[in-house]
Amino acid sequence: MSGKLAAAVRHPDQPARRTRAGDPTGCGEYISTLPKKVQNRPEWRAATEALMLVVERDGPVMPAEIGIRRARNAGLPAPERKAGGSY
Numbered sequence: 001m002s003g004k005l006a007a008a009v010r011h012p013d014q015p016a017r018r019t020r021a022g023d024p025t026g027c028g029e030y031i032s033t034l035p036k037k038v039q040n041r042p043e044w045r046a047a048t049e050a051l052m053l054v055v056e057r058d059g060p061v062m063p064a065e066i067g068i069r070r071a072r073n074a075g076l077p078a079p080e081r082k083a084g085g086s087y
Contacts, residue, residue: 027051027064027068028048028051028055031044031047031048031051041071041074043067043070043071043074044071046067046070046071047064047067047068047070047071049067050063050064050066050067051064051067051068
């Protein structure tokens with residue numbers, strides 16, 4: 001494996017669970033438990049494809065992790081940011 005995938009995966013209606021580092025099958029199992037309607041959303045399809053690249057071709061892990069985070073947070077409001085100071 002080209003890296004470790006240890007993102008906390010969570011559905012809004014379920015408690016968070018952490019996948020085992022270096023084992024993306026936990027994320028795949030999580031995605032497979034989602035309702036088909038959710039799995040067919042574009043953000044989850046992209047995350048699944050990126051995860052398949054990791055599993056089947058030892059592809060880069062970061063795009064899969066980013067895809068899962070984006071899919072998980074789709075539809076949620078962006079976090080509020082504090083007023084910035086000088087840098």
